[in-house]
Amino acid sequence: xxxxxxxxxxxxxxxxxxxxxxxxxxxxxxxxxxxxxxxxxxxxxxxxxxxxxxxxxxxxxxxxxxxxxxxxxxxxxxxxxxxxxxxxxxxxxxxxxxxxxxxxxxxxxxxxxxxxxxxxxxxxxxxxxxxxxxxxxxxxxxxxxxxxxxxxxxxxxxxxxxxxxxxxxxxxxxxxxxxxxxxxxxxxxxxxxxxxxxxxxxxxxxxxxxxxxxxxxxxxxxxxxxxxxxxxxxxxxxxxxxxxxxxxxxxxxxxxxxxxxxxxxxxxxxxxxxxxxxxxxxxxxxxxxxxxxxxxxxxxxxxxxxxxxxxxxxxxxxxxxxxxxxxxxxxxxxxxxxxxxxxxxxxxxxxxxxxxxxxxxxxxxxxxxxxxxxxxxxxxxxxxxxxxxxxxxxxxxxxxxxxxxxxxxxxxxxxxxxxxxxxxxxxxxxxxxxxxxxxxxxxxxxxxxxxxxxxxxxxxxxxxxxxxxxxxxxxxxxxxxxxxxxxxxxxxxxxxxxxxxxxxxxxxxxxxxxxxxxxxxxxxxxxxxxxxxxxxxxxxxxxxxxxxxxxxxxxxxxxxxxxxxxxxxxxxxxxxxxxxxxxxxxxxxxxxxxxxxxxxxxxxxxxxxxxxxxxxxxxxxxxxxxxxxxxxxxxxxxxxxxxxxxxxxxxxxxxxxxxxxxxxxxxxxxxxxxxxxxxxxxxxxxxxxx
Amino acid sequence: xxxxxxxxxxxxxxxxxxxxxxxxxxxxxxxxxxxxxxxxxxxxxxxxxxxxxxxxxxxxxxxxxxxxxxxxxxxxxxxxxxxxxxxxxxxxxxxxxxxxxxxxxxxxxxxxxxxxxxxxxxxxxxxxxxxxxxxxxxxxxxxxxxxxxxxxxxxxxxxxxxxxxxxxxxx
Amino acid sequence: xxxxxxxxxxxxxxxxxxxxxxxxxxxxxxxxxxxxxxxxxxxxxxxxxxxxxxxxxxxxxxxxxxxxxxxxxxxxxxxxxxxxxxxxxxxxxxxxxxxx
Numbered sequence: 039x040x041x042x043x044x045x046x047x048x049x050x051x052x053x054x055x056x057x058x059x060x061x062x063x064x065x066x067x068x069x070x071x072x073x074x075x076x077x078x079x080x081x082x083x084x085x086x087x088x089x090x091x092x093x094x095x096x097x098x099x100x101x102x103x104x105x106x107x108x109x110x111x112x113x114x115x116x117x118x119x120x121x122x123x124x125x126x127x128x129x130x131x132x133x134x135x136x137x138x139x140x141x142x143x144x145x146x147x148x149x150x151x152x153x154x155x156x157x158x159x160x161x162x163x164x165x166x167x168x169x170x171x172x173x174x175x176x177x178x179x180x181x182x183x184x185x186x187x188x189x190x191x192x193x194x195x196x197x198x199x200x201x202x203x204x205x206x207x208x209x210x211x212x213x214x215x216x217x218x219x220x221x222x223x224x225x226x227x228x229x230x231x232x233x234x235x236x237x238x239x240x241x242x243x244x245x246x247x248x249x250x251x252x253x254x255x256x257x258x259x260x261x262x263x264x265x266x267x268x269x270x271x272x273x274x275x276x277x278x279x280x281x282x283x284x285x286x287x288x289x290x291x292x293x294x295x296x297x298x299x300x301x302x303x304x305x306x307x308x309x310x311x312x313x314x315x316x317x318x319x320x321x322x323x324x325x326x327x328x329x330x331x332x333x334x335x336x337x338x339x340x341x342x343x344x345x346x347x348x349x350x351x352x353x354x355x356x357x358x359x360x361x362x363x364x365x366x367x368x369x370x371x372x373x374x375x376x377x378x379x380x381x382x383x384x385x386x387x388x389x390x391x392x393x394x395x396x397x398x399x400x401x402x403x404x405x406x407x408x409x410x411x412x413x414x415x416x417x418x419x420x421x422x423x424x425x426x427x428x429x430x431x432x433x434x435x436x437x438x439x440x441x442x443x444x445x446x447x448x449x450x451x452x453x454x455x456x457x458x459x460x461x462x463x464x465x466x467x468x469x470x471x472x473x474x475x476x477x478x479x480x481x482x483x484x485x486x487x488x489x490x491x492x493x494x495x496x497x498x499x500x501x502x503x504x505x506x507x508x509x510x511x512x513x514x515x516x517x518x519x520x521x522x523x524x525x526x527x528x529x530x531x532x533x534x535x536x537x538x539x540x541x542x543x544x545x546x547x548x549x550x551x552x553x554x555x556x557x558x559x560x561x562x563x564x565x566x567x568x569x570x571x572x573x574x575x576x577x578x579x580x581x582x583x584x585x586x587x588x589x590x591x592x593x594x595x596x597x598x599x600x601x602x603x604x605x606x607x608x609x610x611x612x613x614x615x616x617x618x619x620x621x622x623x624x625x626x627x628x629x630x631x632x633x634x635x636x637x638x639x640x641x642x643x644x645x646x647x648x649x650x651x652x653x654x655x656x657x658x659x660x661x662x663x664x665x666x667x668x669x670x671x672x673x674x675x676x677x678x679x680x681x682x683x684x685x686x687x688x689x690x691x692x693x694x695x696x697x698x699x700x701x702x703x704x705x706x707x708x709x710x711x712x713x714x715x716x717x718x719x720x721x722x723x724x725x726x727x728x
Numbered sequence: 729x730x731x732x733x734x735x736x737x738x739x740x741x742x743x744x745x746x747x748x749x750x751x752x753x754x755x756x757x758x759x760x761x762x763x764x765x766x767x768x769x770x771x772x773x774x775x776x777x778x779x780x781x782x783x784x785x786x787x788x789x790x791x792x793x794x795x796x797x798x799x800x801x802x803x804x805x806x807x808x809x810x811x812x813x814x815x816x817x818x819x820x821x822x823x824x825x826x827x828x829x830x831x832x833x834x835x836x837x838x839x840x841x842x843x844x845x846x847x848x849x850x851x852x853x854x855x856x857x858x859x860x861x862x863x864x865x866x867x868x869x870x871x872x873x874x875x876x877x878x879x880x881x882x883x884x885x886x887x888x889x890x891x892x893x894x895x896x897x898x899x
Numbered sequence: 900x901x902x903x904x905x906x907x908x909x910x911x912x913x914x915x916x917x918x919x920x921x922x923x924x925x926x927x928x929x930x931x932x933x934x935x936x937x938x939x940x941x942x943x944x945x946x947x948x949x950x951x952x953x954x955x956x957x958x959x960x961x962x963x964x965x966x967x968x969x970x971x972x973x974x975x976x977x978x979x980x981x982x983x984x985x986x987x988x989x990x991x992x993x994x995x996x997x998x999x
Contacts, residue, residue, distance in 0.1 A: 703995025706930075709921050713825055720832045736901050740909045747913055747936060751920035756928050763932050766913075770943055777906070777950045782942075782958050789965050794935065794972045801976045802928055805983050822922035826915050833911035837904050855950065855958070864955045865962070876966040883970030890977035 046093035047105035050124045053094075053134060053180050056086035061173035068166025077149030080169035084145045084176050088138035094131045102128065102559040106186055106257075113189070117252060123186035125256065129560040132391060133183035133323055136398045140315045141176050143531035147406050148172065148307040150527035151413065155305055158416050159209060159216050168208060168305065175201035179316050183323060188244050188254040191324070195240060195288065198317045203230040205312060206304040214303050215432055225300035232297040236287015240324075243280035246273065260330040267334040278331060278338035281324060282345065289321030291349045291379055295372045296623055302364040306409025309364060314371045314405050315398035322375070322394050325382040329561055333385060340483070342383030347479075347489040350376025352620070354496035358503070358605070359616025363408045363434045366504055370460065371401055373493055380486055381475040387561050388546070388554040389474035395553075396467035396542045400459035403535040407453040408434075410524040410532070411508065414446050415439065418520035431517065436507045438515035440596065445521040450509050452532045457505055459539040461498040461581045467542030469578070474546070477573045491580060498581040502588030511596025736776060742769040756802045760795060767791040781858040906947035913940035927979050927989040931972075938968050 060083025068076050098104060104127030113120040148168065156162045178201050182194025207226030213219035244254055250266055250273050251259045267274045285291065290298040301313045312318070325332055325342065332338055350373045357369035374397050381390030415433035432438060443450040459466035462473070472494060479487035513519035523529075546553035548569035558564065591604045606613050615621065700711065742765065749762035767790040774783035854860055865873060917940060920933030942961045949957025983989050 704992065705994070706922060706925075706991055710822065710825070713829065713918060713922065717825060717828050717832065720829070720836070724832060724835055733901055736905065740905075743909065744912060744916070747916040750932060750936065751916060751924060751929070756926055759929050759932055763936065766936065767939060770913075770939055773906070773909075773943065774946055776901070777946050779946045779949065779958050779961075782946055782961050785962065785965055786942075789969055790935070790939065794969060797972060797976055798928065798932065801980060805928075805980070805989065819923045822919065826919040826922065829918060830911060830915040833915070834908065837907045837911060855953065855955065861955050861958060865959055869959050872963060876963060879970050880966060883973045887973040887977035890974070891980050 045097040045101060045105070046090075047097050047101075047107055047126050049090055049093060050105075050107050050126050050184065051109050053087045053090040053124075053138070053184060054177055056090065057083045057173045057176040057180070059083060061170050061177065064166050064170045064173065068170065069163065071166070073153055073165050074149070076166045076169050077145070077152075080173050081142060081145040081149065083173055084138060084142040087176060087180060088135070088142045091131060091134035091138045094126050095135060098126070098128055098131055098559075102556075104128065104131075104559070118248065120187055120189045120254060122190065123255075124184045125186035126184075127560040128556050128558075129323075129326060129391070130183050132395065132557065134180060136395050137179045137183060137316045138176065140398050140402050140535070141172075141179075141311060143534055144307045144311040144315075144402065144406065145169070145172060147310075147409075147528050147531040148305075150525050151307055151406075151409055152305065154413050154416070158420075159212065164208075168205075171201060171204045171208065172307070172311070175205065175312060175317070179320075182320055186256055188247060188256070188259070191327070192240060192244060195284075195320060196237065198312070198320060199230065199233045199237065199288075202233070202301065202308075202312050202317055203227075205308040206301045208304055208308070214434070215430060217430075222303040225297075225303035229297040229301050232294050233287050235294055236284045239280045239283020239287065243277045243284065246277050246280065250277075256327070263330050263334060271335070274331060274335045275337055278328075278335050279341070281328060281331075282338070282342055285321030285324055285342070285379065286345065287321075288324075289318050289375045289379060290372050291321070291345050291376060292352060293622075295349060295353065296626060298372055299365055299368040299619070302362075302368050306364070306405060306412065309368070310402045310405030310409070313368065314401040318371065318375055319378065319394045319398065322378045322382055322390055325379070326387045326391055326561070329382075329385075329387055332383075339383055339385060343380045343479075343483050343486050344383075346376045346379030346381070346383050347483075347486040347493075348376070349373070350380060350493040351489045351496070352376075354493045354500065355616055356619045357500040358496060359603075359613055359618075360500075361436050361603075362432075363411060363436055363439075363504070363508065364405070365434075366436075366500060367401070367404055367408055370404075370497065370500070373497060374401065374460070376493070377472060377475055377490060380490060381478065384475075384478050384483055384486065385564075386475060386478035388551075388557050388564060388566075389471065389478055391557060392546050392553055393468075393471035393475055395545070396459065396471040396539070399535055399542050400456045400466075400468055400539040403452060403456040403532060403539050404460065406528070406532050406535070407449050407456060410449045410528055411439070411442060411446065411453070411521075413524055413528075414442070414449065414521040415517050417522040418445070419517035421520045421522075422516055431515075433517065436504065437597070439508045439518045440511045440514045441509070442513075442518060442521055443509040445519070446523045448523055448529050449532075452529070452536050453509065454505065455536045455539055457501045459542075461501055461585070462494055462577055463581055464574075464578060465540075465543060467539050469574075470543035470546060470548070473574050473577060474567075476577055477567050477570055480570070480573050481567055491577065494577055495580045495584050498584035499588050502585045503592050506588060506592035507597060510593060514597065514599045732776065736773070739769045739773050739776075742766075743773075757799065760798045760802060763798075764791050764795045767795070778855040780856060781861055903947050903951050907944050910940045910944035910947070913937075913943065925990050925992050927982070927991055927994075930991065931975055931979070935968065935972070938964060 060079050063079050064071070064076050071079065104125070107124040107126065108121050109124065110122045112122045152165055152168050156165045175198060178194050178197025180194070181197060182191055185191045185194060203226050206229050207223045209216075210223040210226065211218060213221035247254055247259060250270070251262050253259060263274070287294045298313055298318065302309050304313070332342070353369045353372035353376060357366050357373065360366045360369060374393070378390045378393050378397070381387075381393060412433045415438065419431055419433060455466070459468040462468045464470075476487060476490055476494070479490055551566055554564065554566060595604075597604075603613065603617075609616075618624075700707070746762040746766035746769065750759045750766065753759045753762060767786060771783045771786040771791065774780075774786060914937050917933045917935075917937035920936065921930050924930050924933065942964055945957045945961050945964075947957075949955065949961075979989055982994065986994060988994075
């Protein structure tokens with residue numbers, strides 16, 4: 039790579055340090071700045087990062103080969119040398135643009151959202167902390183995407199995990215309805231612990247990499263990978279499988295997706311930014327970044343693609359049976375992540391990354407709109423007579439909503455745009471990106487194609503169900519009837535995202551493939567499948583059919599208060615399974631957590647307490663020690679040491695008593711002593727000094 | 729037996745007898761007189777040893793000044809007749825110790841003196857000339873000699889201070 | 900000539916007699932005299948050595964001893980006088996103020 043002189047590449051460290059500055063200002067001055075000041079500082083910090091990312095993109099336009107910017111030494115041990123180095127290429131800059139761009143919009147949105155949220159939750163001083171965490175997330179995520187080695191990537195990987203934990207548990211002392219509870223902190227712990235499993239996989243892969251490649255730098259690893267693959271193919275296979283474990287954890291794939299729905303306990307901007315648009319796509323980014331490794335193992339590609347596809351369908355079925363607005367979107371996110379993972383797993387890196395980007399736009403839009411809906415419900419609930427406030431009211435439950443298109447028109451239209459993009463209807467962004475994945479699948483992995491098509495059908499269905507339930511029909515709760523539109527500070531970012539959701543698809547318009555050409559500078563030239571009207575037409579028809587089916591079930595006869603879901607009767611047990619997330623959490627409880635707790639209890643009670651503490655420690659060690667000390671105390675100490683010391687002291691006192699008699703004050707006895715000494719010394723001299 | 733030897737033994741006998749008389753006499757005045765006689769006999773022995781100056785100093789300082797002082801104090805205090813105890817049962821240890829000391833001294837003298845057992849004959853001995861001694865005393869030993877004068881001055885003042893009657897203060 | 904050992908033997912006997920006198924007499928004045936006798940015995944041996952080595956050193960030593968003895972007697976007798984004044988006695992067995 040050539041030097042970075044005259045270009046903006048050398049500015050790339052600012053992408054970390056601008057949010058860092060914002061975070062530090064808010065940590066130390068957050069309580070003094072006031073809510074507007076805190077929000078402004080945090081948004082400016084994120085916006086500066088976005089500006090830096092844009093400058094990188096401009097530089098890349100002139101020098102598409104990118105640059106590597108070394109900032110500092112980090113770890114130098116023996117032959118291991120890991121520096122803090124930034125990598126600027128088309129792939130990382132794409133991620134930077136998405137992360138900092140969507141991140142900035144969500145920061146702005148959060149100024150309005152958190153203003154109301156802290157008042158509903160009655161803890162206004164907690165406001166600055168949210169933006170500190172949010173900026174910290176931006177720092178970690180940009181570290182992840184800008185690092186030039188797997189170790190720097192891992193720093194960001196762990197950093198976003200921590201940010202996710204902190205933000206899911208932002209209202210750690212209550213549940214999602216604001217009641218005192220450990221529910222939110224338990225959700226945060228669940229996310230963190232589940233992610234640890236994935237991190238273990240990542241670390242194992244990184245260790246293998248250092249073992250077999252001697253480095254974790256992208257360039258050095260990729261340079262050697264073909265050689266290693268030729269001699270030791272199992273290394274590549276196991277490394278990719280371990281990476282897959284990491285991906286499965288971070289990007290919420292089967293079987294580790296379970297943390298993501300619970301992560302909705304965090305405030306809605308967090309759900310949008312971290313758990314839909316950016317952090318969960320880290321796994322997709324990892325696979326894309328590691329394309330030289332994954333490309334070499336067809337088995338690995340097959341496994342990754344299958345895991346992604348199955349996750350896509352599985353999560354979509356669960357989304358059909360959910361009643362919580364954000365839970366539906368959460369399962370939708372898992373499903374869409376499945377699409378992306380399947381795409382990059384198949385080797386369709388451009389399609390996967392493209393879907394990642396468009397998904398970031400429309401899923402952020404959907405989540406933020408959902409947040410707007412929920413706050414609107416809260417506001418409506420707030421205006422009710424006070425007597426009604428004591429009932430447990432869930433502002434996120436779709437069964438409480440209905441008819442919101444009249445009370446929240448702006449949010450309604452934004453939501454419609456996001457929904458159409460997610461459904462994959464042309465010309466919205468989701469259509470193009472999803473279609474590319476399906477196209478690739480139809481060419482190389484037919485079974486993935488069928489599974490994903492079914493998932494796409496279900497996606498359109500559950501989104502249609504959601505629209506009918508939330509915005510159409512009549513209000514099923516007084517709060518919905520009194521709901522109010524959100525302020526401009528929240529809706530303005532949504533409009534930007536909506537615009538991106540509409541036009542985002544043209545970034546990689548079939549036949550032109552600008553985005554593919556852009557990424558080709560990093561990923562190399564890929565075969566670009568011909569646009570297939572068959573595939574696109576089938577998926578569009580499927581989506582339209584699903585919309586029609588949802589209208590038939592939920593739109594024609596809107597849900598009434600207390601009415602059970604119309605799908606319940608025809609599907610029966612199947613729907614019960616969907617409603618209850620296929621009992622996966624219960625399965626984990628039964629198969630993993632209970633045995634683990636039983637084992638822990640066994641270890642704690644039987645092994646630790648009964649065996650180690652009661653028997654070994656108390657009986658063996660303590661009694662042995664007591665016996666030994668008693669032996670030391672009685673026969674040794676009292677019998678021997680005391681007796682000797684008493685004898686010594688008696689001897690000394692007796693000697694001093696008898697010597698004391700010598701000093702009797704009589705001068706003649708002193709003279710006698712002197713003479714005794716003289717006689718003795720003389721005798722000694724006579725006997726010895728010959 | 730030469731005259732010299734005869735003289736020595738005679739004087740030695742006198743010295744021993746008077747020494748014994750001093751430590752055994754019941755009256756302190758007799759003890760003092762025995763000591764004077766002893767000093768005088770030793771003074772004559774000094775003459776035999778070619779030390780006329782020391783002999784005269786012995787007579788004047790010891791036999792004269794010191795013994796007069798002793799007698800004066802004995803008379804002044806009236807302690808002439810302090811009873812002397814010669815109960816051998818009580819002093820056997822002291823006597824044995826003295827005997828041991830004597831034996832050790834004898835062993836030392838007769839074993840160590842060996843070849844120097846006899847005094848060398850030196851007719852024209854330089855030792856007999858007091859003026860020669862004075863030269864040594866006032867050259868090599870000038871400083872100790874002057875210190876001796878200070879010592880005597882201090883002793884004189886000390887004796888005066890110790891014996892001075894402190895007048896009882898009237899209350 | 901008289902062997903020097905004779906003088907030394909006489910000196911030893913006189914010294915021992917003085918020492919015995921110090922040990923067995925209770926009268927402070929007689930003890931004091933015994934001390935003088937011991938000094939005198941030492942002087943005798945010093946003069947004998949002076950003669951043996953044909954050197955004035957021994958005699959000068961004796962001269963200094965005499966000066967010291969004179970000073971000692973002056974102070975010692977003054978002490979005895981003072982003790983007598985306070986105790987009306989010079990019996991050493993009655994004087995044990997030095998006992999600690």
